[in-house]
Amino acid sequence: MSxxxxxxTADRVGALAAxxxxxxxxxxxxxxxxxxxxxxxxxxxxxxxxxxxxxxxxARVVHVGVFGAPDVLAERLIAPxxxxxxxxxxxxxxxxxxxxxxxxxxGGLNALAAVLAAYELGLPLVxxxxxxxxxxxxxxxxxxxxxxxxxxxxxxxxxGDTVVIPPARPGWxxxxxxxxxxxxxxxxxxxxxPRRPQSSRx
Amino acid sequence: MWxxxxxxxxxNTDAVLLDGDCVVAATSATTTADITGGIRQAVTxxxxxxxxxxxxxxxxxxxxxxxxxxxxxxxxxxETAAIRFGLxxxxxxxxxxxxxxxxxxxxxxxxxxxxxxxxxDGTQIDDFDEREFREVVDRALEAGxxxxxxxxxxSPVNAxxxxxxxxxLSEVAxxxxxxxxxxxxxxxxxxxxxxxxxxxxxxxxxxxxxxxxIRTVAEAGISAPVFLSQNDGTLMDVDYARRYPVATFxxxxxxxxxxxxxxxxxxxxxxxxxxxxxxxxxxLQNGFPRGASTDVRVxxxxxxxxxxxxxxxxxxxxxxxxxxxxxxxxxxxxxxxxSERALVYGGDQLTATDLAVAAGLADIxxxxxxxxxxxxxxxxxxxxxxxxxxELVDRMRISIDPVPVVAVGGGSILVPDHLAGAxxxxxxxxxxxxxxxxxxxxxxxxxxxxxxSVSPGRRDRVLDSARQExxxxxxxxxxxxxxxxxxxxxEVPLAYLPGYATRVRVKAIGQLGxxxxxxx
Numbered sequence: 001m002s003x004x005x006x007x008x009t010a011d012r013v014g015a016l017a018a019x020x021x022x023x024x025x026x027x028x029x030x031x032x033x034x035x036x037x038x039x040x041x042x043x044x045x046x047x048x049x050x051x052x053x054x055x056x057x058x059a060r061v062v063h064v065g066v067f068g069a070p071d072v073l074a075e076r077l078i079a080p081x082x083x084x085x086x087x088x089x090x091x092x093x094x095x096x097x098x099x100x101x102x103x104x105x106x107g108g109l110n111a112l113a114a115v116l117a118a119y120e121l122g123l124p125l126v127x128x129x130x131x132x133x134x135x136x137x138x139x140x141x142x143x144x145x146x147x148x149x150x151x152x153x154x155x156x157x158x159x160g161d162t163v164v165i166p167p168a169r170p171g172w173x174x175x176x177x178x179x180x181x182x183x184x185x186x187x188x189x190x191x192x193x194p195r196r197p198q199s200s201r202x
Numbered sequence: 203m204w205x206x207x208x209x210x211x212x213x214n215t216d217a218v219l220l221d222g223d224c225v226v227a228a229t230s231a232t233t234t235a236d237i238t239g240g241i242r243q244a245v246t247x248x249x250x251x252x253x254x255x256x257x258x259x260x261x262x263x264x265x266x267x268x269x270x271x272x273x274x275x276x277x278x279x280x281e282t283a284a285i286r287f288g289l290x291x292x293x294x295x296x297x298x299x300x301x302x303x304x305x306x307x308x309x310x311x312x313x314x315x316x317x318x319x320x321x322x323d324g325t326q327i328d329d330f331d332e333r334e335f336r337e338v339v340d341r342a343l344e345a346g347x348x349x350x351x352x353x354x355x356x357s358p359v360n361a362x363x364x365x366x367x368x369x370x371l372s373e374v375a376x377x378x379x380x381x382x383x384x385x386x387x388x389x390x391x392x393x394x395x396x397x398x399x400x401x402x403x404x405x406x407x408x409x410x411x412x413x414x415x416i417r418t419v420a421e422a423g424i425s426a427p428v429f430l431s432q433n434d435g436t437l438m439d440v441d442y443a444r445r446y447p448v449a450t451f452x453x454x455x456x457x458x459x460x461x462x463x464x465x466x467x468x469x470x471x472x473x474x475x476x477x478x479x480x481x482x483x484x485x486l487q488n489g490f491p492r493g494a495s496t497d498v499r500v501x502x503x504x505x506x507x508x509x510x511x512x513x514x515x516x517x518x519x520x521x522x523x524x525x526x527x528x529x530x531x532x533x534x535x536x537x538x539x540x541s542e543r544a545l546v547y548g549g550d551q552l553t554a555t556d557l558a559v560a561a562g563l564a565d566i567x568x569x570x571x572x573x574x575x576x577x578x579x580x581x582x583x584x585x586x587x588x589x590x591x592x593e594l595v596d597r598m599r600i601s602i603d604p605v606p607v608v609a610v611g612g613g614s615i616l617v618p619d620h621l622a623g624a625x626x627x628x629x630x631x632x633x634x635x636x637x638x639x640x641x642x643x644x645x646x647x648x649x650x651x652x653x654x655s656v657s658p659g660r661r662d663r664v665l666d667s668a669r670q671e672x673x674x675x676x677x678x679x680x681x682x683x684x685x686x687x688x689x690x691x692x693e694v695p696l697a698y699l700p701g702y703a704t705r706v707r708v709k710a711i712g713q714l715g716x717x718x719x720x721x722x
Contacts, residue, residue, distance in 0.1 A: 036295070036300055069322075071694070071705055074392075075322070076291050076355060076356075076391075077291065077292045077295050079293065158327075159328075
């Protein structure tokens with residue numbers, strides 16, 4: 001596997017953005033926002049990419065994404081610091097150390113959001129995502145289909161305001177989504193939402 | 203009623219005189235660096251045509267690429283302070299974040315963030331911090347800023363922060379040009395803000411240029427008002443252009459497509475415009491250019507103007523032709539030296555124009571100078587041009603049905619009478635000055651682009667009020683009230699949001715109301 005991408009560097013950003021746009025198939029938000037931030041950040045240091053099988057069985061991995069209406073994101077923009085804060089809030093819920101970050105959604109802006117979060121946290125990025133494309137709701141993931149809960153989950157608004165949803169019972173993926181809705185709607189902010197950590201071998 | 207339309211292109215300045223729907227005269231001059239020389243010469247060409255009567259001219263419409271060229275060169279730009287209200291949001295993308303280094307340096311690189319701005323529903327992100335803003339203004343002035351660009355998150359929904367900032371600024375630094383983002387761009391913070399900064403950086407230059415334009419027209423003995431073409435093909439008066447120079451940026455393609463529709467009487471077709479260095483293809487829908495759905499970069503800066511959707515290729519009348527058996531046309535070209543460098547004009551460079559003359563498509567210059575060209579080679583080169591243009595039309599076509607094609611521009615002799623994918627190819631009379639004609643026939647527009655709350659049972663009322671506002675804006679911009687109609691309405695519900703938030707865009711246009719105009 002010598003041709004496998006081991007580090008995402010600045011010269012890979014164009015290809016990553018093009019791939020995310022293609023997998024977004026017209027949805028998934030403004031890829032250009034994430035592309036711009038990555039082009040500025042990655043010349044400093046790249047983001048290491050690791051296959052899930054490289055991680056120890058109980059490694060903590062948080063799936064990161066930004067959610068909200070694309071037209072709103074185009075005005076309110078995104079902040080890697082918020083995504084990192086949300087990832088830390090989720091880790092606090094379960095204890096232990098965060099080993100890596102992964103993508104919630106590979107289609108559209110969220111593919112790049114995961115790379116930004118990994119960069120911000122100085123952690124490796126797990127090669128994979130939970131959707132394989134862009135879907136309109138966070139419970140539409142392979143993990144939810146398999147009956148795994150979405151929580152613990154954390155939502156961070158741009159003023160640093162944070163809402164944490166503690167671990168739920170298995171199969172309660174959709175419930176966590178509907179629980180998450182009222183706070184961010186009430187803030188009228190567009191939070192970054194890392195979902196629960198998962199062990200790498202699940 | 204007579205109208206004069208002037209197109210100031212990179213190489214040629216064309217002028218036309220229209221009497222109602224009839225082209226009375228057309229002239230062409232060489233564009234000069236200060237643009238007024240070319241305009242003066244072109245207008246003089248009209249005034250000496252038989253029967254010309256200065257007093258009958260009701261309006262002069264000018265389309266120019268002068269401001270976008272000024273931005274690309276960077277020279278005449280003013281030091282500009284870009285101040286945004288958005289904190290604690292948006293700090294990962296400070297103003298000027300995506301600007302090319304050279305351009306950022308040219309305007310001084312003064313970028314500031316303040317607290318405030320709004321959410322999509324008009325509530326505040328944070329309070330207006332007057333002390334913070336005054337400190338930023340002091341720092342900007344000290345750093346040498348001569349012009350101010352103010353933006354605020356969701357200012358198309360609520361412009362309060364920008365308006366309040368402007369009033370403080372005019373008190374602290376009276377007379378300093380101020381550009382506000384809600385008056386310039388649409389939703390989408392970075393694109394709107396960038397357009398505002400470009401506008402601010404061009405304000406001093408616009409002052410000089412508009413003054414020169416008014417003087418040039420007056421010196422030609424014409425006392426009619428002067429208008430400039432905007433990106434969407436509508437007109438603004440010269441005083442508006444003084445304050446919003448950025449609104450002229452994409453008027454070129456729009457004018458030539460509107461001119462093509464006027465000349466060919468085709469409302470739905472593809473337009474191929476072949477100039478001296480570049481060809482582009484756009485689509486007319488109901489007489490108006492189809493708009494681009496993606497953001498458009500100008501001089502490397504992302505903006506969100508509504509620009510016409512065009513594709514281009516580096517082929518024009520002045521393109522170099524190279525190769526022996528496999529000919530290559532463009533993208534190198536003789537620039538504005540066609541009349542010296544082309545073979546038919548006694549030069550030493552084989553150009554696309556020479557091919558057209560050799561093939562008998564055009565009769566310009568001295569034909570015997572291209573008599574030595576191998577007819578097979580000429581044919582192959584012209585076929586290659588035709589193939590490239592047909593591919594451009596194909597890329598723009600959104601139906602399997604062949605489209606009618608209208609060819610305009612000085613180089614459109616290169617477009618063959620039969621083109622793959624085209625149901626017909628028309629080269630209307632006056633094709634070389636379609637641009638100037640597009641400027642002359644332009645209308646006045648009004649636009650609304652905002653997020654509305656469309657609660658159940660209220661949709662009609664909301665849309666009516668948006669329509670009315672667009673119509674009112676067109677009238678305020680100078681349209682004759684009875685002539686205004688809504689030409690475009692788009693409503694997009696915003697995903698995931700409560701309160702039935704819907705983005706509504708309406709565009710209305712009407713005929714320019716002119717003195718001595720009795721209407722129809």
